[in-house]
Amino acid sequence: MPDEIKMETNYNLEDLNEESLAYVNRLFAERYKQWKSDLHHHFQAFDDPQVALQEDCPKELEGREDS
Template sequence: MPEEVKNTMRNHLSTNYNFDDISKDKLAYLNRLFSERYKQWKSDLHQYFEMFDDPQVVLKEGCPNEFMDRQDSWVWLCGHFQESGYVATIVEKGQSVLQESASQLPPDTPIKSVDPPKDAGFHILT
C-alpha cells in the first residue's frame, strides 16, 4: 500500500484516535490490518466489476453506493481494473492460486473436477 494512502488513512482516523504515541509494534499491526482490509475491499470491488459484461455498462449503471458521491473514483477504479498490467498480474496470480490448489489433489484428478477455493479472488489480489 502506498505510504501516501497509509498517511491519509491515519489522518482520517486520528480524528478519533491518537496515533502520536503508538509503539512500532502496534503501528506495524495497524499497517497489516489496514492493508488486508484494503485488499479485501479492492477484491470485492473487482468481483463486482467482473459481474458486468461491458465496461461502459458498469460505469453507467453499476456504480456502487459507496462511490455515489465520488464517481470519478469509480471511473478511475474501473479503468484500473482494465489496465493491461493489472489484468496480467491477476492472470498470473490466478494461475499460482490454481496451481497451489491443484498440487494438493491426487495426480490423477480430472481437471474438470478441480474447483478454485471460494476465497480465490481475495488470494489472487493479495
C-alpha cells in the same frame, strides 16, 4: 460517514508503539486488499466496464467510498 461520527473519531497514531503500529498497518492493508477485490469482482460481472459504472453500487460496497 456522518459528520458527527467523523468529529468523534480520533486517528492520532503518533503515540503507538512499533508493535501496535505494525498491527494497524497490517489491518489497513488487509481491508484495502479486500475492498479492491470486492470492486474487481463487481466489475467482472459485466462485459463492458462502462456498463458496470452505470449500474448501482453493490449493497455491500455502499457507504465505503472513502474507505
